[in-house]
Amino acid sequence: MKTHTHESGIEQALEVLKNYGFKYTKKRELLLTYLAKTNRYLPAREVYDALSQIYPNVSYDTIYRNLHDFSEIGIVEKTDLNGEMKFRFHCQLHGIGEHHHHFICSVCGETKELSYCPMSIFEDQLQGxxxxxxxxxxxGRCESCQK
Incomplete structure (x- = not known):
């Protein structure tokens, strides 16, 4: 498995932003850095709470809009967990390039990569x-959240 540092993944993400016409801002870089370092699915509120410690004037709407935009261009992954949209830094930017799926803790959002893909089971049923x-x-619940 190829490994990347958080910094190289963030640099790649910033390059993607630039290619899609987004301006570079320190807030966007910090948002991506926070997602990369936590490496789990997070609600927008948690991202907002962390960033507002450094940028007190940042709005929740700005954070949410950026997370949504970043998911649309593929640098952030999103999932609906317990009726709430949650976001994480895209796995490929973490250096996990091969096709995989996730176990997601329904309590804390921790993710674990699963290497097996069950799609081969369905391909036979979908001929044509x-x-x-x-x-x-x-x-489900991760080890820590079961305690």
Missing amino acids: CKIEGHRFEIY
């Missing part, structure tokens, strides 16, 4: 169809 994409996530 072309699968263009899929998403597979398993939800």
Whole structure:
């Protein structure tokens, strides 16, 4: 498995932002850095709480809009967990480039990569169809949240 530092993933993400016409700002870099370092699914409120410690005037709407925009261009992943949208730094920017899926803790948002893809089970049942994409996530409680 290829490994990246947080910094190289953030640099790649900032380059993607630039390519999509987003301006560089220190707040955006900090948002991406926070997501990269926590490396789990986070609610927008938690990201806002962390960033507002450094930038007291940043609004929740700005954080949420950036997280949503970043997910649209593929540098942030999002999932609906317990009726709330949660976000994490995209795995490929962490150096996890091969196809994989996630176990997601429904309490703390911690993720674990799963290397097995169950799609081969469905391909036989969908003869004549072309699968263009899929998403597979398993939800439960991590070791820490079971205690």
